[in-house]
Every structure is written in structure tokens, then in C-alpha cells.
Amino acid sequence: MPNLNEVIRNTPKAELHIHVEGSLEPEMMFDLARRNGVSLPYGDVDEVRRAYSFRNLQEFLDLYYEGMSVLRTEDDFFALADAYLRRAAADNVVHVEMFFDPQAHTARGVSLRALMDGLERASDCSRERGVSVSLILCFLRHLTETEAFETLEAAEPCRDRLLGVGLDSSEVGHPPSKFARVFEAARDMGLRLVAHAGEEGPPEYVWEALDILGVERIDHGNRALEDDALVARLREDRIPLTVCPLSNLELRVVDDLAAHPIKRMLDLGLLATVNSDDPAYFGGYINENFRRVAEAVDLSTDDIQTLARNSFTASFAA
Ligand code: ADE
Ligand code: ZN
DSSP states (O other): OOOHHHHHHHSOEEEEEEEGGGGOOHHHHHHHHHHHTOOOSOSSHHHHHHHOOOSSHHHHHHHHHHHGGGOOSHHHHHHHHHHHHHHHHHTTEEEEEEEEOHHHHHTTTOOHHHHHHHHHHHHHHHHHTTOEEEEEEEEETTSOHHHHHHHHHHHGGGGGGOOEEEEESOOTTOOGGGGHHHHHHHHHTTOEEEEEESSSSOHHHHHHIIIIIOOSEEEEOGGGGGOHHHHHHHHHTTOOEEEOHHHHHHTTSSSSGGGOTHHHHHHTTOOEEEOOBSHHHHTOOHHHHHHHHHHHHTOOHHHHHHHHHHHHHHSTTO
16 A cells, blocks of 8 residues: 555656746745846745735735845746746656746836746647647736736737636736626637635635636635535536645745645545645645645545646546
């Protein structure tokens, strides 16, 4: 009987909730800062790691946007995505649907072309190694609807390189309904739709993501469990949740991993998956998320296999 860690290691899986910018390890941050002449408010990588202590989503986002300011050229985006994709492959990830935040780069004068070309080149290399990759462009929800429209329009020439669009960044105060018309336009372009909802925001935001944006998948969705009717809707419509245990712990969505709802989600019949969100910031890639949450809430071998199977069912490659 293989132990749980072996099962986790040996089970092929898809990763559906990974922000490529959230895989920027401090070592690469320093290398790129040096190469690009960007100054960082830290002396060394240990100081960066010590700064990674968050009381909420916004405290993380502030460091996340600051960290990614070292990314400037196509080669930088290639190096970032290539490192993540190699690391994911080592965890037996065989398919990735990768988020990226173009507005966080174009606002600094980086061209969408450099960003997309770098990510695309790393994706091609990954495919040659046997791991499929698709790209999901995320709108920053703390920015305006107009800015989201401008981003969608700028991405139109690259339409064929995109699988879909998503919605991320500061959730509370920026409900999905703010982006109803942008998501409608993205749908008309044939793009698949996902959104972060119910991470810090209320169940109402999950309803809006489903009923107003028409998303096919909810990223996080933890707070959906507060609403029985919403749980029934997610179950009946087989709407996947891309859950991120270590992110939830580090951003205080849960006080303790032992209180993590992943097991409860499975018991409720929800199509839950395990993902890493921003692994360089939250202490682990996908297998570490599986290991830590499995230990904390006592997942069985069957639960691990269900979660891995769910990742393929939930993927747009299915
Ligand atoms: N951007 C990167 N990680 C995020 C998260 N966990 N929630 C919202 N926006 C994000
Ligand atoms: Zn996320």
C-alpha cells in the first residue's frame, strides 16, 4: 500500500489556478532586478522571505505587484513561466491553465507583445516536454471597466493564443457585476470565462460570477459554503472550484489548515480541485498543497485521487 505522499507524487494532475507572476521566487526576483536595474526594498532573498507574512489578501497583493516590477522583457517572462512549468512537471502536473495579469505590466510600460511572446515561448517548450499549457488573461478588478475593455481590445490580435479570461486582485468592493459587459464581450470572442469569487468576498459575489458573468469555473469559492442554495447550485451545475489551501492559510481565509473546507467540499459533492495560486509567496507548489492539506484534514487515498480526477474534469481540455 503506497503512502499518501507517494500517491500525491505519482498521480498525474492538472493545475487550474496558478498566477504565473505568483511563481516568481525571490532568487529570480533579485537576478532580474540586477539585470534590469530595478531597485528592491530588500537587502537579500532572506529579507524578502521574511516579508512574506500577510494578514489579508491586500497585504499580499501589495508585495505581489511590487515583486513583479522586476519583469520587463520577453526573456524575463519566458524565464518566469519556464521555471514554473518545469517545477510543475516535477510534481506530475501534465496540464496547466495559467493566469497572467497584463495590466500589472502594461501599466509599467511593458508591451503586451513582450509578455505574450515570453509566455507563449515557455508554453511551447513545455508542450515539447509533454505538459500542455493554455493561457488565461485576468482583469484586475480594482481597476475600472474601461481599463478592462482597453486590455481586452489590446489582446484581440492575440486572441488565438488565449484560452479564456479571468478576474483577480482585490475582491471586496469590486463585485463581478462591475465587469458584466467586459465578460460579455470576451464570451463573444469565444473565450472561456472564470473568476475569483468567495475568497474574501461574500457568497453574493459567487452568485454574480455565475449569473451575471456566466463563468464556468469559480476560483477559490470558499465562502460559497455559507449559502446552502449556492452549494446546491454549484453541485447541480457541476461548477468547479479551484481551491488553494496554502494560499487560504497564508491569507487568513482559514485560521488553521485543520479548518480547511476541502474535505467538506468533497463530502458536499462539489467539484473541488487543489491548486497553488502563488506558490513562491505561500510556501509550496501543488504537491505541497496536497500534502499539507491532506495531513491537516486527513484526506484518504481516494480523496487525493478524486481531487486529481476533478482537476481534469474541471479543465477546459476535458
Ligand atoms: N492575484 C494573485 N493571487 C490572487 C489571489 N489569491 N486572489 C486575488 N487575486 C490574486
Ligand atoms: Zn488566485
